[in-house]
Amino acid sequence: MKEIVTSVFENLGSWGLSVIVLVLGITEFLVGLYDKHDWDENEKATDLICYAAPKILLAPVFAFFTLKALPVLFPGMMGIFSWVPFWFGFAIIAVADDLTQYWYHRLHHEIPWLWRFHRTHHSASYMGMAMASRQNIIYTVFFSQTYLTATLVFLGLGFPALFVKGIKSLITLSAHSSITWDKPFYKYKILHPVAWVLERLISTPATHHAHHADANDGVGHYKGNFGNMFFIWDIIFGTGLITRQYPAGYGVKHYFKEEWYVQFLWPFFKSKKVGSELALGGPEFYDEVGETGGYTVKDLKSNLPEPALHKELLEEPQYNQVAV
Amino acid sequence: MSAPDPSIRNRIIRNALLSIVLYSLPVVALFIYLKVTGEKPWKNKDQKAYYGQFDRYKKK
Numbered sequence: 001m002k003e004i005v006t007s008v009f010e011n012l013g014s015w016g017l018s019v020i021v022l023v024l025g026i027t028e029f030l031v032g033l034y035d036k037h038d039w040d041e042n043e044k045a046t047d048l049i050c051y052a053a054p055k056i057l058l059a060p061v062f063a064f065f066t067l068k069a070l071p072v073l074f075p076g077m078m079g080i081f082s083w084v085p086f087w088f089g090f091a092i093i094a095v096a097d098d099l100t101q102y103w104y105h106r107l108h109h110e111i112p113w114l115w116r117f118h119r120t121h122h123s124a125s126y127m128g129m130a131m132a133s134r135q136n137i138i139y140t141v142f143f144s145q146t147y148l149t150a151t152l153v154f155l156g157l158g159f160p161a162l163f164v165k166g167i168k169s170l171i172t173l174s175a176h177s178s179i180t181w182d183k184p185f186y187k188y189k190i191l192h193p194v195a196w197v198l199e200r201l202i203s204t205p206a207t208h209h210a211h212h213a214d215a216n217d218g219v220g221h222y223k224g225n226f227g228n229m230f231f232i233w234d235i236i237f238g239t240g241l242i243t244r245q246y247p248a249g250y251g252v253k254h255y256f257k258e259e260w261y262v263q264f265l266w267p268f269f270k271s272k273k274v275g276s277e278l279a280l281g282g283p284e285f286y287d288e289v290g291e292t293g294g295y296t297v298k299d300l301k302s303n304l305p306e307p308a309l310h311k312e313l314l315e316e317p318q319y320n321q322v323a324v
Numbered sequence: 325m326s327a328p329d330p331s332i333r334n335r336i337i338r339n340a341l342l343s344i345v346l347y348s349l350p351v352v353a354l355f356i357y358l359k360v361t362g363e364k365p366w367k368n369k370d371q372k373a374y375y376g377q378f379d380r381y382k383k384k
Contacts, residue, residue, distance in 0.1 A: 079373030083365040084354065091350035099346060110332050113325035159374035236346070237339045284326055 006159075009166040017169050024177055025129035033178040037126035044130075045260035050120065051133040053264065054140045065147060070154040082156030089160035093152055094229070097164060100145040102233040106226040108139070115285045116277055120263040122222070125251035127209055132176040137264055168229040175208035175228075182206055186244040199242050200235055203227050206244055207234075213247035220247040254286040 008016075028034065071078065084092070108118035117139045124131035153161050174181060182204040185195035199207060207227075213220025221241035227234045234240030256273035263278070271278040277285055327333065358364070 082373035083368060085357075085365065088350060088354040088357065091353065095347060095350050099343060103340075103343065107336070110336060111328050156373045162374070233346075236342070237335075 006162070009162050012166040012169070013162060017166075017173070020170075021129050021132070021173065024173070024179065028128045028130075028178050033128060034126060034130065039126060039130070040257075042257055042260050043124065046120065046263050047124070047130040047134055049260060049264050050135055054133075054135075054137065057137070058140060061141065062146065062150070066150045066154065070151060074151070074154065078154060079156040081152075082158075084157060084160075086160055089157045090164060093149060093157055093161045093164045094168075096152060097145045097149045097161075098168065098227075098229045099233060100148050101143075101228045102226055102230075104142075104144045105228065106239065109223065109226065112284045116266060119252065119277060119285075120266075122212060122252050123255050123258070123263060124212075125214070125249065125255070126178065127176055127205075127212060127250055128178040129173070129176070132173055134263075136266060138267075171202050171229045175203040175205055177205060180205045180209075180246060195244070199231065199244070201232055202229060203231050206246060207231055207240065207242060209246050209250070210241060210243065212250045214249040214251045214253055215247070217247075219243050219245045220249075252286075 081089075105118070108114045117136050120136045121131070121134050121139070124134055149161055149165070182195070182198070185191045185198060186206070198204060203225075207225050210219060210221040211225035213222055216223060224239035224241055225231070225234055226239055231240060254275075254277065256271065256276040256279075258271040258273055258276050258278045259269075262269045262271045266278045270280040271282070273279055276282050328336070
């Protein structure tokens with residue numbers, strides 16, 4: 001039995017999750033969950049590049065860290081904690097990985113200058129498999145829990161890590177899905193006690209969709225619900241909101257449909273969209289009332305370039321003067 | 325680069341301190357378990373580490 005379960009999770013980690021993403025994504029597409037949203041070519045390109053490119057570009061970085069850097073950083077310590085009983089190892093990895101990701105995520109929302117590295121994940125006006133991996137490259141490179149978990153695997157907690165990774169991926173993917181699997185738990189009274197535990201323990205579509213909402217309106221809660229696998233961190237730290245409802249809209253209010261390569265590669269590439277947070281000289285962030293972090297409206301007006309259209313109009317020749 | 329609002333900054337510091345306790349809980353639980361049961365699993369020389377996708381460690 002142990003071999004079968006191990007084999008399931010090994011396959012889940014190697015190719016299984018990609019298949020689940022694909023099947024779920026196709027299902028979402030076929031039942032029309034993307035139809036009502038503005039899923040245009042630029043959005044599709046952003047989703048696709050963010051999903052595929054890190055798998056190719058960052059694989060050497062992670063391989064170097066795990067195979068070359070760790071043996072140097074921790075000489076002679078390979079596998080020294082392999083004696084740790086499975087369930088304790090599971091708890092150590094689960095807390096270390098998910099609490100670190102909670103903080104990594106939360107700080108990108110609460111420290112203004114970090115926001116733009118995470119904005120790409122929130123710029124989608126839809127939920128689903130298409131946007132689940134949508135992240136700026138810098139955010140992905142510095143995914144702190146990846147390195148922490150790799151270190152714990154090196155030190156001997158690889159077996160429990162295999163299961164934590166599989167379970168965590170299933171929870172986070174299903175929380176991003178536009179298939180709201182948690183609805184029956186809220187609908188049927190007999191399931192309410194299960195719902196009560198579930199929504200406090202793990203991220204559900206209701207709580208995570210609220211985090212992706214375009215408004216803090218009592219259902220949407222983009223200033224909280226930061227948990228990835230466990231929601232319990234939000235409960236402990238008071239950053240959670242549970243309503244058992246789904247937001248009316250998703251995304252960021254001041255979305256300029258920035259170019260796909262800018263969303264993926266900012267700050268190496270800057271947006272040409274005037275006023276964008278990703279443009280040269282753009283504000284660090286817009287909050288929900290349209291004011292900007294670190295900028296006053298006066299600063300904005302003086303710092304931002306004139307709208308391109310306006311400039312072109314000014315440079316147009318005065319026809320009434322050149323006409324013969 | 326602008327700093328977070330002081331109230332947010334203070335909440336981050338408070339919650340970060342609490343996080344140290346949360347990180348240590350499973351490790352503390354392990355110590356209590358070993359103390360109570362008297363087990364010394366690190367003395368079992370047959371323990372084999374599992375590295376999964378990082379299996380190449382073993383060949384080093």
